[in-house]
Amino acid sequence: MKVTIIGAGNVASHLAPALERAGYIINEVYARRIDEAERISQNLYSANTSDNLDFSGSDSVLFLIAVSDYAIEQIAGEIVLPDQCLIVHTSGSIPMSVLELTASDSIGVLYPLQTFSRNRKISFPEIPILTEANTPEGLAMLEQVGKSLSKRVALVDSEKRLQLHLAAVFVNNFVNHMLTIGDEITSENNLDFSLLEPLIRETVDKAIEIGASDSQTGPAIREDHSTMEMHMELLEENESYQRLYKIISKSIIDSKNL
Amino acid sequence: MKVTIIGAGNVASHLAPALERAGYIINEVYARRIDEAERISQNLYSANTSDNLDFSGSDSVLFLIAVSDYAIEQIAGEIVLPDQCLIVHTSGSIPMSVLELTASDSIGVLYPLQTFSRNRKISFPEIPILTEANTPEGLAMLEQVGKSLSKRVALVDSEKRLQLHLAAVFVNNFVNHMLTIGDEITSENNLDFSLLEPLIRETVDKAIEIGASDSQTGPAIREDHSTMEMHMELLEENESYQRLYKIISKSIIDSKNL
Numbered sequence: 001m002k003v004t005i006i007g008a009g010n011v012a013s014h015l016a017p018a019l020e021r022a023g024y025i026i027n028e029v030y031a032r033r034i035d036e037a038e039r040i041s042q043n044l045y046s047a048n049t050s051d052n053l054d055f056s057g058s059d060s061v062l063f064l065i066a067v068s069d070y071a072i073e074q075i076a077g078e079i080v081l082p083d084q085c086l087i088v089h090t091s092g093s094i095p096m097s098v099l100e101l102t103a104s105d106s107i108g109v110l111y112p113l114q115t116f117s118r119n120r121k122i123s124f125p126e127i128p129i130l131t132e133a134n135t136p137e138g139l140a141m142l143e144q145v146g147k148s149l150s151k152r153v154a155l156v157d158s159e160k161r162l163q164l165h166l167a168a169v170f171v172n173n174f175v176n177h178m179l180t181i182g183d184e185i186t187s188e189n190n191l192d193f194s195l196l197e198p199l200i201r202e203t204v205d206k207a208i209e210i211g212a213s214d215s216q217t218g219p220a221i222r223e224d225h226s227t228m229e230m231h232m233e234l235l236e237e238n239e240s241y242q243r244l245y246k247i248i249s250k251s252i253i254d255s256k257n258l
Numbered sequence: 259m260k261v262t263i264i265g266a267g268n269v270a271s272h273l274a275p276a277l278e279r280a281g282y283i284i285n286e287v288y289a290r291r292i293d294e295a296e297r298i299s300q301n302l303y304s305a306n307t308s309d310n311l312d313f314s315g316s317d318s319v320l321f322l323i324a325v326s327d328y329a330i331e332q333i334a335g336e337i338v339l340p341d342q343c344l345i346v347h348t349s350g351s352i353p354m355s356v357l358e359l360t361a362s363d364s365i366g367v368l369y370p371l372q373t374f375s376r377n378r379k380i381s382f383p384e385i386p387i388l389t390e391a392n393t394p395e396g397l398a399m400l401e402q403v404g405k406s407l408s409k410r411v412a413l414v415d416s417e418k419r420l421q422l423h424l425a426a427v428f429v430n431n432f433v434n435h436m437l438t439i440g441d442e443i444t445s446e447n448n449l450d451f452s453l454l455e456p457l458i459r460e461t462v463d464k465a466i467e468i469g470a471s472d473s474q475t476g477p478a479i480r481e482d483h484s485t486m487e488m489h490m491e492l493l494e495e496n497e498s499y500q501r502l503y504k505i506i507s508k509s510i511i512d513s514k515n516l
Contacts, residue, residue: 010475069477069485093477093485114457115475120464126456154453163447164454166489171440171454172461173476174506175433179462180470180513182429189421195412196422196429197466198384199372203430204437204462206378208455212438217268217373218431219327219351227327227351231424240509247505248432251498255438 002027004060005047006075007067008036010116011090015066017043018124022148027060054080062141064110065089065099076101086138092165095158096132108133108142111161112150115172124149130156130164181241213255220252260285262318263305264333265325266294268374269348273324275301276382280406285318312338320399322368323347323357334359344396350423353416354390366391366400369419370408373430382407388414388422439499471513478510 003024005016008031016026026047031037037049053075055063062085065075069091081087081104088108089099099107111130114122129146131153133139139155146153156164179200186193206215219227228249235242261282263274266289274284284305289295295307311333313321320343323333327349339345339362346366347357357365367390372380387404389411391397397413404411414422437458444451464473477485486507493500 068480069482093488113453115460115464115473117464117468117473117475120468122460128453128456130453152453154450156449160447160449162488163443163492164449166492167440167443167449167454168457169476169478169489169503170436170443171458173474173478173510174436175458175461176465176470176473177506177510177513178428178432178436179465180474182425183465183470185421185425185428189418191414191418191422191425192412195371195386195388195410196425198386199426200429200433200462200466202373202380203433204458206373206375207434207437207441208458210375210378212434212441215373215375215434216431216438217375218427220427220431222326224327230351230420231427234421234424240512244505244509245427247502248435251502252431252435254498255435 001025001062002058002060003062003064004028004030004055004058005040006030006053006063006065006079008033008040009067010118011112012064012066013040013043013118014116014122014124015064015090015112016040016047018149019064019145020044022145024062024145024148028055028058030055053078056080056082058082058085061085062145063087063104069094073098073101086133086141088133088138088142092130092168093162095162096134097158106133106135106138108138109158109161110142110146111156113164113168125151128152128154130154130161132157132161181244216252216255218252220249221256223253259283259320260316260318261320261322262286262288262313262316263298264288264311264321264323264337266291266298267325268376269370270322270324271298271301271376272374272380272382273322273348273370274298274305276407277322277403278302280403282320282403282406286313286316288313311336314338314340316340316343319343320403321345321362327352331356331359344391344399346391346396346400350388350426351420353420354392355416364391364393364396366396367416367419368400368404369414371422371426383409386410386412388412388419390415390419439502474510474513476510478507479514481511481514 026044028048029037029040030050034051041047086106087104088110109132112127114127129150131142284302286306287295287298288308292309299305344364345362346368354367369388370385372385387408389400
């Protein structure tokens with residue numbers, strides 16, 4: 001089955017080779033700038049590159065849009081597709097319906113629920129692939145593609161996918177920001193951030209094994225105001241972190257009283 | 259070497275058997291309620307239990323206070339110690355100096371930097387042990403104890419330890435709260451929280467390997483206001499989480515412009 005990849009960012013650069021390894025032929029790679037398409041195609045067997053969204057002559061069966069969320073709508077409005085193809089995007093937050101702007105009758109979503117960075121290897125079989133399509137045939141195709149990439153494929157509609165994406169922001173972006181602040185506090189005090197590594201790993205292991213809500217410890221859940229005040233004093237010179245500390249601590253205390 | 263454990267909470271219940279495995283003799287376990295001391299001593303070879311802080315007749319060399327932070331000062335004021343012993347507490351946030359309330363000339367801190375839960379096994383060798391003492395002899399003893407428990411022992415004074423404890427609150431308590439919210443959002447939408455597990459594990463792996471600050475992705479760092487607004491709408495019924503979302507996102511955007 002031939003596949004066209006639209007986009008050359010983090011998701012595209014991971015997804016394209018993963019699809020090849022799973023036996024699909026990457027027919028074409030599109031990027032607004034041809035050199036970016038070439039950067040992706042370098043890691044592929046025989047993909048053509050293009051900076052033109054007219055795919056009327058393409059023999060691809062599946063078109064995968066893997067671009068920034070804000071760009072999906074514009075691409076959907078511009079792309080020219082061959083008859084008889086399935087076009088999907090890979091976004092967690094954008095509804096499938098945005099692809100109705102394309103002329104295709106068959107639209108869908110294939111959302112790999114993971115954080116991708118360009119130079120970081122990712123084990124695809126572990127990544128949940130969330131699918132959605134407007135036809136049973138399209139859904140069957142996406143399930144087949146999903147299963148060839150991952151051990152876990154689930155059908156999730158646009159509304160639920162957005163909720164999952166919101167949850168992902170809390171457990172990834174916001175968790176990462178807390179780790180960034182921990183990193184800053186340790187470096188500012190000439191302390192080795194790696195001292196916190198076993199704690200960070202145990203935080204995640206414990207939350208996954210016994211549930212995050214039952215895992216909470218620390219000054220906020222104990223309502224230990226004297227320790228919280230000492231911490232707030234340390235943050236005196238960083239008003240923004242001080243406010244974060246206060247509001248997250250309050251939220252932890254509130255969650256206890258639910 | 260004989261050791262007395264003051265306290266019967268999460269830290270005490272992990273530390274006492276770990277010290278025994280490392281070759282120390284747990285002489286006595288104190289708790290305000292004798293049945294709590296007995297719960298700990300059940301897992302020990304031959305520890306006496308006590309609800310009395312008069313240890314003037316004890317032959318222990320090391321007294322380890324492992325109680326809630328707020329209770330340390332009171333214990334320090336009440337405890338009666340034999341001549342010639344080292345008394346330490348195990349808290350990240352309380353200064354060593356609080357132990358000057360005891361009559362002992364030799365005071366210190368042995369802080370295991372980890373989150374402890376009663377029924378959860380912890381691999382002690384991986385836990386950084388942070389030590390501090392007011393005499394070289396006391397410090398040498400704590401280093402010996404630390405090294406018998408863990409691969410990683412570091413000398414950190416009270417001021418730095420409090421900074422580390424603050425960082426620990428961000429990377430443990432606050433991370434755990436973000437995971438709790440992710441869990442709530444998924445369960446409220448009948449989505450399986452385990453869909454987020456690979457993302458959570460990768461979040462931590464990536465932050466530890468390439469640094470959290472370089473790992474950030476998502477709508478805030480991209481200043482993708484349209485996605486952030488969609489997320490805020492989903493949180494409309496939970497004003498507290500909406501405020502958290504807004505403030506943490508703003509903090510991520512601010513960190514970008516530093």
